[in-house]
Amino acid sequence: MMNKRIVFTGGGSAGHVTVNLALIPRFLQQGWEVAYIGSTTGIERELVSRLDGVRYIGIATGKLRRYFDWKNFTDPLRVGKGAWQAYRFLAAWKPAVVFSKGGFVSVPVVFGAWLNGLPVVLHESDLTPGLANRLSLPFAAKVCATFPDTLQHLPKGKGTHVGAIVRDELKTGRKEAGLALCGFSPDKPVLLVMGGSLGARRLNEAVRGTLDALTKRFSVVHICGKNQLDNSLKRDGYRQFEYVQDELPDLLAMTDLVVSRAGSNAIYEFLQLQKPMLLVPLSRAASRGDQILNARSFEQQGFCEVLEEEALSADSLIRALDRLQQKRPAITEKLRAASEKQQDALAQVMAIIEETAR
The missing domain is CATH 3.40.50.2000 (Glycogen Phosphorylase B;)
Known part of the structure; x- marks a missing residue:
């Protein structure tokens, strides 16, 4: 029988969570077990915690700031820690697939999935891929794009234009x-x-x-x-x-x-x-x-x-x-x-x- 476990990730802002919020209820309705890996204190935790039947795992995260900040020197260590935390959970829970909406929290999750040999599907909402998705592309099996023009910025054969995901509610x-x-x-x-x-x-x-x-x-x-x-x-x-x-x-x-x-x-x-x-x-x-x-x-x-x-x-x-x-x-x-x-x-x-x- 098909393994019906899926891990979602994405966060940092609501825009990196809303697509997941639209998808998760449909997977739950079809009998999938759902887990979400996000930051320990980000908006994704607040939004996902409202959903019944979803297991939330908080990990250490970092981000790239477009200005000088001492955290730019320490955050790579946090990303490494987050990748280890994601790797350990994924190795123990053994989902069939990881779906990533992007945002800085998704990078260690995607890397942890790759280390476990798990397939990853990315979603890119913007016309050109953001930094998190660009870093994740080598480890992804598929990329779903909102804009048709995004495909020219993706590796050949990985991208599919799907259009916009709009929450039913x-x-x-x-x-x-x-x-x-x-x-x-x-x-x-x-x-x-x-x-x-x-x-x-x-x-x-x-x-x-x-x-x-x-x-x-x-x-x-x-x-x-x-x-x-x-x-x-x-x-x-x-x-x-x-x-x-x-x-x-x-x-x-x-x-x-x-x-x-x-x-x-x-x-x-x-x-x-x-x-x-x-x-x-x-x-x-x-x-x-x-x-x-x-x-x-x-x-x-x-x-x-x-x-x-x-x-x-x-x-x-x-x-x-x-x-x-x-x-x-x-x-x-x-x-x-x-x-x-x-x-x-x-x-x-x-x-x-x-x-x-x-």
Whole structure:
């Protein structure tokens, strides 16, 4: 009989966990035993702990910082320790396959799987592979890609374009519940501002700097990131959250326009839900530029407006939202047509994982 044990890994931010959260319930429903290897204190532990029937294993992790930090000298030791911890668990538990969503915690897990002779399936959401997945590529059997253009950046024969994985629960939200949660009137369009699970300080500052003008046009729900609430801002038509999980489907159901970073998981979810977007990608100074590529790809397809972080201010935010409002009917039509063509990426990825496990 087929070994039906699977290990998931990925973390550091919610974007490196959401695909796993979409896949895990389906594997559990099909009778698989599921374990998750992540960091001991990262957001992945918080998100995965909400799932019944999943064994969580915390390991030591490190990360590459794009600035000078003494931890850049000590973190390789932590990665080595994490690889040993992952190796020992995988050797004892003996899963059939490891699925990695990326993020710095995934590298020692993938290496530990390779040392055990276990097949690994990677998932790459961005247009070009991130550092964790680039380091993991030599040890992977297959790579599932969200963007078709990603295949040209992968070893020949390893990559498969599967499209975007969107969590089923996001499609079940109720507009009335979202409005009630925020105390908003149904007579005003709703603007959702979302900077990712870790927040976006410059985006938060621009929104708060033009809050009076924004709340004249919209009801504003602001998901601002961990430890980035501003409790001095109390006014009608504005509601802040650090992070949302269970309430997110309802907030999205009531949303008319979105201001967001350009992480691929989030923007594809907005596409599937047909939400016109103003994307403010993370700058090259603070990243490898993957969000800029994601945003420009969506802009070329007519799904969004783009405002570079270097040009972000209270005034430029208002002007960009005015442009988005003017183009909203055309953008909505393109989003509708694209969402109808979206393939069942979840089913494709599950099939690839099961084939690899055999």
